[in-house]
Amino acid sequence: MTKELLDRIQFGVTASFHFIFPPLSLGIGLMLVIFGVQSVRTNDPKWRQLSLFWVRIYGLIFALGVATGIVMEFEFGTNWSVYSRFVGNIFGSLLAAEGIFAFMLEGGFLGLMLFGGSRLGNKLWLFATSMVVIGAHFSALWIVMANSWMQTPAGFEIQVGPNGAQAVMTSFSEVVFTPSFVVRLLHVLVASWMLGAAMVASVSAWYVLKERHVDIAKTMLKVSLPIFCVLAVLQAAVFGANQATEVTDYQPQKLAAMEGVWSDQSCAPMYILGWVNTSERTTTGIKIPCLLSILVGKSPDTVVQGLDSFPDDEHPPVNLVFQVYHLMIDLGSLFVGIAALVAFMAWRRKLFTSRWMLRIIVANVLLVLLAIEAGWWTTEFGRQPWIVWQQLRTLDAGSPNVSATTVAISLTGFVIVYAVLLVMFVWLLNRKIQDGPEEPPAMEDLESLPNSFGEIFARRPRASSRVE
Amino acid sequence: MWLNQLWFVLYVVIIGGYVILDGFDLGVGTLYLFVAKDDTERRLVLNSIGPVWDGNEVWLVLGGGALFAAFPLVYASLFSGFYLAMMAVLLVLIMRAVAIEFRSKRPGVRWRRTWDVFFAVASAGIAFLLGVALGNVLRGLPIDAAGNMNVSFTALLSPYALALGVAALLMLSVHGGIFLTLKLEDELLARVERLVPRLMIAFFVVMTGLIAWTLLLDEDFAQNYRDRIWTVVFPVAALAAAVVAWRSILVQASMRAFLASSSMIGLLMASVAASLFPVMLPSSTDRANSLTIYNSASQQNTLTVMLVIAVIGLPFVLLYTAGVYYFFRGRVRLDDTSY
Numbered sequence: 001m002t003k004e005l006l007d008r009i010q011f012g013v014t015a016s017f018h019f020i021f022p023p024l025s026l027g028i029g030l031m032l033v034i035f036g037v038q039s040v041r042t043n044d045p046k047w048r049q050l051s052l053f054w055v056r057i058y059g060l061i062f063a064l065g066v067a068t069g070i071v072m073e074f075e076f077g078t079n080w081s082v083y084s085r086f087v088g089n090i091f092g093s094l095l096a097a098e099g100i101f102a103f104m105l106e107g108g109f110l111g112l113m114l115f116g117g118s119r120l121g122n123k124l125w126l127f128a129t130s131m132v133v134i135g136a137h138f139s140a141l142w143i144v145m146a147n148s149w150m151q152t153p154a155g156f157e158i159q160v161g162p163n164g165a166q167a168v169m170t171s172f173s174e175v176v177f178t179p180s181f182v183v184r185l186l187h188v189l190v191a192s193w194m195l196g197a198a199m200v201a202s203v204s205a206w207y208v209l210k211e212r213h214v215d216i217a218k219t220m221l222k223v224s225l226p227i228f229c230v231l232a233v234l235q236a237a238v239f240g241a242n243q244a245t246e247v248t249d250y251q252p253q254k255l256a257a258m259e260g261v262w263s264d265q266s267c268a269p270m271y272i273l274g275w276v277n278t279s280e281r282t283t284t285g286i287k288i289p290c291l292l293s294i295l296v297g298k299s300p301d302t303v304v305q306g307l308d309s310f311p312d313d314e315h316p317p318v319n320l321v322f323q324v325y326h327l328m329i330d331l332g333s334l335f336v337g338i339a340a341l342v343a344f345m346a347w348r349r350k351l352f353t354s355r356w357m358l359r360i361i362v363a364n365v366l367l368v369l370l371a372i373e374a375g376w377w378t379t380e381f382g383r384q385p386w387i388v389w390q391q392l393r394t395l396d397a398g399s400p401n402v403s404a405t406t407v408a409i410s411l412t413g414f415v416i417v418y419a420v421l422l423v424m425f426v427w428l429l430n431r432k433i434q435d436g437p438e439e440p441p442a443m444e445d446l447e448s449l450p451n452s453f454g455e456i457f458a459r460r461p462r463a464s465s466r467v468e
Numbered sequence: 469m470w471l472n473q474l475w476f477v478l479y480v481v482i483i484g485g486y487v488i489l490d491g492f493d494l495g496v497g498t499l500y501l502f503v504a505k506d507d508t509e510r511r512l513v514l515n516s517i518g519p520v521w522d523g524n525e526v527w528l529v530l531g532g533g534a535l536f537a538a539f540p541l542v543y544a545s546l547f548s549g550f551y552l553a554m555m556a557v558l559l560v561l562i563m564r565a566v567a568i569e570f571r572s573k574r575p576g577v578r579w580r581r582t583w584d585v586f587f588a589v590a591s592a593g594i595a596f597l598l599g600v601a602l603g604n605v606l607r608g609l610p611i612d613a614a615g616n617m618n619v620s621f622t623a624l625l626s627p628y629a630l631a632l633g634v635a636a637l638l639m640l641s642v643h644g645g646i647f648l649t650l651k652l653e654d655e656l657l658a659r660v661e662r663l664v665p666r667l668m669i670a671f672f673v674v675m676t677g678l679i680a681w682t683l684l685l686d687e688d689f690a691q692n693y694r695d696r697i698w699t700v701v702f703p704v705a706a707l708a709a710a711v712v713a714w715r716s717i718l719v720q721a722s723m724r725a726f727l728a729s730s731s732m733i734g735l736l737m738a739s740v741a742a743s744l745f746p747v748m749l750p751s752s753t754d755r756a757n758s759l760t761i762y763n764s765a766s767q768q769n770t771l772t773v774m775l776v777i778a779v780i781g782l783p784f785v786l787l788y789t790a791g792v793y794y795f796f797r798g799r800v801r802l803d804d805t806s807y
Contacts, residue, residue: 077547088540
């Protein structure tokens with residue numbers, strides 16, 4: 001295996017594993033804010049019970065997100081030193097901004113959120129939770145911004161110095177608002193919220209099936225399912241579709257690879273399933289005529305540029321991009337179907353009694369996670385052979401002073417450690433779900449907890465009896 | 469050019485913030501198995517850092533980001549040159565985070581004991597490796613004209629670097645121990661109070677030797693101090709802070725001891741920075757290849773944008789960090805939500 005491939009596999013493995021956790025914390029975070037708001041609004045202890053349950057799961061997810069996230073931040077420097085020098089001025093700034101605006105907010109308030117269940121009244125706990133969740137969203141904002149700059153770079157010029165080429169910032173606002181940033185951010189956030197809602201729904205449906213914690217499980221389903229259904233439809237119709245239009249305008253090679261389009265054509269079809277033969281330069285499969293042209297140009301006459309219009313050495317791995325892209329959109333379409341089914345069953349008042357419906361809801365969360373990963377793979381594989389679109393090739397971006405053997409060693413290490421972590425994570429998550437939510441807190445206990453900043457400062461420190 | 473200098477100072481502040489804040493919870497982790505015997509004691513010690521360790525570790529993330537942004541060439545050269553050592557650091561960082569989070573999730577004795585060992589070994593490992601890393605930077609690195617270096621993992625383990633690793637481990641153990649005197653009670657507290665002065669003596673002995681070794685290692689360090697005589701303030705004040713910490717811990721003035729120990733760490737970091745400035749990574753092959761705050765920095769435009777971001781962001785960070793510490797002040801009590 002070449003060193004470039006090893007570097008890419010390592011980055012792909014570590015990024016894909018990391019990317020399980022941030023969308024989960026964004027999505028479950030949103031659910032926690034909803035539970036918190038309900039808690040403040042209604043004072044019903046069941047909402048606090050739900051928060052206590054999900055906060056523990058959030059803690060587990062967050063810890064793994066941080067641990068695997070630091071790996072990402074270090075890996076740019078360890079494996080991609082030429083890239084790091086090239087983009088430090090720009091990409092580095094966005095990562096640093098994430099650190100100071102987002103991560104600090106999350107990390108700072110996380111303790112209050114995790115331990116707030118026994119220390120804070122509803123309002124203050126909601127405040128702490130909201131700060132963590134806002135922090136998580138800021139984090140997504142800066143990271144997606146940095147990624148978008150790699151996809152559609154803007155606001156820079158190239159300067160060549162003694163240590164190689166560097167992209168130097170000429171306009172911060174152009175760096176921030178690259179053409180793909182806003183559409184990509186919305187697409188990622190909506191996907192993450194879908195995942196959080198699907199996760200909460202999955203656990204609740206399982207409880208209903210097992211006839212455990214049924215009341216509280218139904219409450220969770222009533223909150224999470226409408227969110228999932230609405231977002232599933234919006235994602236397919238608006239946020240996902242917008243992303244396709246954006247790719248057409250700024251990365252036509254990527255779009256051509258996504259749908260396996262070889263020659264320029266009007267009335268370009270959209271595949272449901274298919275296979276790309278890159279040596280014969282053909283694409284075969286089940287397709288819907290003209291849909292791609294309609295999707296990207298609002299008219300069947302729109303000409304979609306094919307891969308033949310671009311030099312072969314600027315093609316991404318076409319079949320791979322095609323497959324992961326179709327995995328994502330097929331799952332996305334499936335979610336619309338599930339949403340329709342859920343709506344229908346709710347209308348017929350059979351949602352909580354239909355066992356097959358509940359089983360679908362239990363399994364759904366894994367499909368959402370798979371779709372999210374597939375989306376990430378599409379955008380990253382589709383950017384190849386560039387690490388920074390049309391500025392720096394991935395092949396030229398690695399650390400020249402690190403050998404293939406060294407990367408193979410670290411890759412093996414990551415695979416082993418991450419496999420162990422994944423098994424433990426799933427096992428602990430399963431145990432937590434099996435244990436179920438604890439009894440709701442007594443109202444009188446709750447009233448003794450501080451619920452405003454004033455009360456916190458008025459409170460006397462505990463057991464400070466020692467003379468200093 | 470003043471922006472480069474300002475960013476060097478800001479960078480030292482961020483790294484200092486990391487070593488002071490995460491330092492005490494790494495120290496707590498290092499002492500963990502020695503001071504806490506049964507599950508309740510271990511939970512008390514673990515929960516002393518429970519609400520804050522995550523926020524503390526973020527300073528490291530911030531340090532990585534700020535280095536990438538402000539001095540990308542240092543970031544690229546250092547991280548790729550230390551490849552396997554960096555992987556070792558990442559491994560212990562992961563181990564530590566999951567150990568803290570996983571331990572409390574199940575009640576089993578063997579489950580908890582296993583994670584206890586992971587937590588302690590990883591905490592000590594991070595403290596030690598950070599010291600070793602600094603030792604290698606001070607000793608000089610084989611940086612070539614293109615800014616790359618190729619150092620084998622074993623070459624990083626020179627006697628000087630290992631000695632600095634030990635000093636870092638001792639320093640953070642003392643710092644963590646002092647933090648624990650603020651958080652524990654009764655027999656557990658007494659145990660820590662007996663331990664801390666002994667660790668301090670060991671630290672002072674190692675540190676004295678290490679300072680002498682450092683000055684012998686490279687005359688540039690002493691020359692830099694002679695050229696900027698006012699910077700002698702940092703090591704002198706660090707010594708004063710160490711004395712205050714020592715006297716405070718003996719009279720059980722825990723808070724004063726903790727502030728003194730924090731100041732000492734910050735001032736030691738400043739002392740190291742003053743001895744290097746304006747060099748960030750000294751090259752041992754050719755002085756001309758050294759990475760400095762001028763030849764390795766981002767352009768002025770980026771540094772300006774970053775400064776604006778830091779000026780907006782840092783006050784908030786300090787404000788809510790202080791707020792969270794204030795909220796969790798006082799001695800540890802265990803409840804349902806504890807680790």
